[in-house]
Amino acid sequence: MSLMLWLSLLLICVLGAMSPGPSLAVVLRQTVSNGRGHGIVAGCAHALGVGVWAIATVWGLGLLVSQHQLAYQLVSWLGAGYLAWIGYNALRYASSPTLVAETGARESYWKAAGSGALISLLNPKLAVFFTALFAQFVSVEQTLQDQIIMVLTATLVDGIWYSLVAMLFSHAYLLTWLRRHMKRLEQLTGVVLIGLSIRVVAATQ
DSSP: OOOHHHHHHHHHHHHHHHHHHHHHHHHHHHHHHHHHHHHHHHHHHHHHHHHHHHHHHHTTHHHHHOOOOHHHHHHHHHHHHHHHHHHHHHHHHHTOOTTOOEEEEEEEEHHHHHHHHHHHHHHHHHHHHHHHHHHTTOOTTOOHHHHHHHHHHHHHHHHHHHHHHHHHHHHHHHHHHHHHHHHHHHHHHHHHHHHHHHHHHHTOO
16 A cells, blocks of 8 residues: 555545544543543544454445345444444433532543444444555455554544543543533533434435
8 A cells, every 4th residue: 555545545534533423522521521531532442443344344244234125224223223222321321410510530431432333333333434545555465464554543543532622621620620520511411412312314215
């Protein structure tokens, strides 16, 4: 893979990672609720999920999901269910009278990793994204090394981006302000995620 071709791939991956969505909401929630470490863990686990989709696309499995309605719909519904569950929990936490006063980690790193990984693994749009993306870079002469570079680029860009997000929003002043408004943040997160879950279900009808 030439340098110019790789830079094109890098740019598209960066733009894809930076697009707002439920993944950003989950990483932010982990960061604000539990701390920088949890946000980074959630972001890195999300990147591993992205890597799984990238590998599946290279092997042709992503095309199977993106082009077969039943498979796409099944993964979409699982993803919608998970979004609704996270949104419900956010609203439940927001209703707690002690929420604003509480700080520090309340979830394990494993839970943070699980939330990050599942939000990407249960997103079939990643299969569509990578199928469209990799199609521009696949050639007859492509080697295993090229495929590894493509997968690693997508995975590392995603992990680095969400780690930066976690570090930015865990800055002392900003984190203090966010935790002061934790109840409203949880309410907003809950409404957004439940709204996204309804949108996902409606889009697959």
